[in-house]
Amino acid sequence: MSDILSVLALSDSIRHILSLVCAVVYLSAFATCVVSSGKLKKISSLMWGVGTAINGLIVVSNWAVNGYMPFVSMYQVLTFLGLTYYFVYVYISRRFSSEFLRPYFILFQGVILTGVFFMGKTASAWSFPPALQSAYFIPHVLSYMISYTLVAVSALICIISFFLKGENRLRHEKAVYHLVITGFPFMVLGMFLGALWANACWGSFWSWDLKETWSLLTVMTLSSYLHLRRTEAFGKYAKVLVIFAFIFEIITLFFVGMFDESSIHSYS
Amino acid sequence: MSSRKSVPSDKASAAKTAGRLNKRLANALYIILGAVTIALLIMTVYASAQGQNADYPIVSAVVFVFLGGALAVSVVAFNPQKSIYDIGFYLLHVGIVIFISGMIIFAVRGSSHYVALPDLSSVTEEVENQMKSTYGWSDKDIDRLRSYRNQIAGENGEIIDLGFNFRITDFDTEYYEDDKSVKHYEASLEFFLNDGTIETESLTVNHPIYRGGLKIYLMNVGLSPYGYEQVNLLIKNDPAEFLSVAGIILTILGTFMMCLLPKQMSYFRKKASKGEVTPNE
Numbered sequence: 001m002s003d004i005l006s007v008l009a010l011s012d013s014i015r016h017i018l019s020l021v022c023a024v025v026y027l028s029a030f031a032t033c034v035v036s037s038g039k040l041k042k043i044s045s046l047m048w049g050v051g052t053a054i055n056g057l058i059v060v061s062n063w064a065v066n067g068y069m070p071f072v073s074m075y076q077v078l079t080f081l082g083l084t085y086y087f088v089y090v091y092i093s094r095r096f097s098s099e100f101l102r103p104y105f106i107l108f109q110g111v112i113l114t115g116v117f118f119m120g121k122t123a124s125a126w127s128f129p130p131a132l133q134s135a136y137f138i139p140h141v142l143s144y145m146i147s148y149t150l151v152a153v154s155a156l157i158c159i160i161s162f163f164l165k166g167e168n169r170l171r172h173e174k175a176v177y178h179l180v181i182t183g184f185p186f187m188v189l190g191m192f193l194g195a196l197w198a199n200a201c202w203g204s205f206w207s208w209d210l211k212e213t214w215s216l217l218t219v220m221t222l223s224s225y226l227h228l229r230r231t232e233a234f235g236k237y238a239k240v241l242v243i244f245a246f247i248f249e250i251i252t253l254f255f256v257g258m259f260d261e262s263s264i265h266s267y268s
Numbered sequence: 269m270s271s272r273k274s275v276p277s278d279k280a281s282a283a284k285t286a287g288r289l290n291k292r293l294a295n296a297l298y299i300i301l302g303a304v305t306i307a308l309l310i311m312t313v314y315a316s317a318q319g320q321n322a323d324y325p326i327v328s329a330v331v332f333v334f335l336g337g338a339l340a341v342s343v344v345a346f347n348p349q350k351s352i353y354d355i356g357f358y359l360l361h362v363g364i365v366i367f368i369s370g371m372i373i374f375a376v377r378g379s380s381h382y383v384a385l386p387d388l389s390s391v392t393e394e395v396e397n398q399m400k401s402t403y404g405w406s407d408k409d410i411d412r413l414r415s416y417r418n419q420i421a422g423e424n425g426e427i428i429d430l431g432f433n434f435r436i437t438d439f440d441t442e443y444y445e446d447d448k449s450v451k452h453y454e455a456s457l458e459f460f461l462n463d464g465t466i467e468t469e470s471l472t473v474n475h476p477i478y479r480g481g482l483k484i485y486l487m488n489v490g491l492s493p494y495g496y497e498q499v500n501l502l503i504k505n506d507p508a509e510f511l512s513v514a515g516i517i518l519t520i521l522g523t524f525m526m527c528l529l530p531k532q533m534s535y536f537r538k539k540a541s542k543g544e545v546t547p548n549e
Contacts, residue, residue: 127449130473185523192516201474203380203485203502205371205512 008057009064018058019079019117025051026082026110033103048106052086055113059083068128071141074254075119082112084145085153092150096178100171104153136197143190144215148249150183151222155246158239176239177229184222191215214252221245356525359518367515373508380504381428382487383420386413387439387455390497399494416460420503431480433460436499437468439489455486455499471501481505 010018029047032040058079062070070076089105092098154176161172194212195205206212222245228238391413399405416433435458442452455471459479471477476485485502492498506512 181527
């Protein structure tokens, strides 16, 4: 087992090159998927599969290099997030028969892996601090990754739906709803697992830390969307909240840790 | 005949009144939820701009109370299909109310106090001599430092009885070989029991110890001004912890049931213009 892991522990340079290759393959798959006709569709699927396999290899390699589930640094989280899109799409497309969402998922994968490439080749190694050594660590981060994936795609579809009309617009609006109701429970799960973890680690379920507060805002915004869309008066405007939820998600994920080093969540 | 006719008409009128009431409650809910969200947004943006943690001891409690109120209104206002399939709806909303109740009970009846105790293994002979020569410590002071603690000082200087005697006999820090960052903290706590026996327990990050109705957390470690290692602990008394945990479990369960089980999604279905509930699948 340790031999296999040592083989998979690729060097920083190789993983850096792989992240570029992966981003290019994803973006090419996206371009061919948008054109999508006959043979091109098959080529797109093939490229998407190859991209996902490379992405998976980088994740496994990160795991082998660090010796723990690679969810600690931003580099590790984003690399795994790229992979999450594939599996979430497989579930969504089967549950709601919404294959037309495929290019949106691939586009996000391409953008994320491009970001991973620009993070540099030395960003992968990271020590595993005692506070993160908890049974809550993996389910907490994984739940958030699933929900972030769905909220990001739903916000993009929401923006696109403003430029569409008729049946196509309705189809996109319905997809936004489907993505949100699938992602929302995972966001709630992530938040409350975080609360349980905080109680085990810091002795408090909730500390009003900036990251916690922004994530609560994201949950509340999505919750408002789900409630408001039932009303006759505000129903048609409710989808705007999904875009706000995505903005709050971006702030929670990237900006809080970047600008507030005193945050109890600043590990990466 | 006339009485037969009046029954459905009464029912219709009652339904209409209930519908109007529901609508008003729903509007109240939206206003409260909106106000709380906006207040939270303003506070968070403000705190972000200040570059510090959002620590609002009073405001946060108010936000929780408002949230609890909004959710209670939500349960009343959106009594959905009264179907067994809507159990997720009740679990979710009742779960949040229970969680918030637990938090409020903790805020009112619970307490958490930080306490700094010496790692006695670091109070070496050399450190003792330095404490005596440089800082004027007497043997009695050092004996007191080494003794078991059964009281801690509260935030306002009040003395709090713990109900048990304990001290820290050892503290280990393990480092990663490559970047020398901390891998593991472990404190050895020694409890002196009433029957004269001694129990030792190890305390690590993420694994608090329960003792005498209190929870002891390992927070961090530092060097005291006198040269020995000082371990910072958090001692917490949360009489409603089980409520908060139960609320969390119910909320998670309810949310998954509502959102991911197809038959239980009626609550989130969009209302058609005529007021009928339409499947949105």
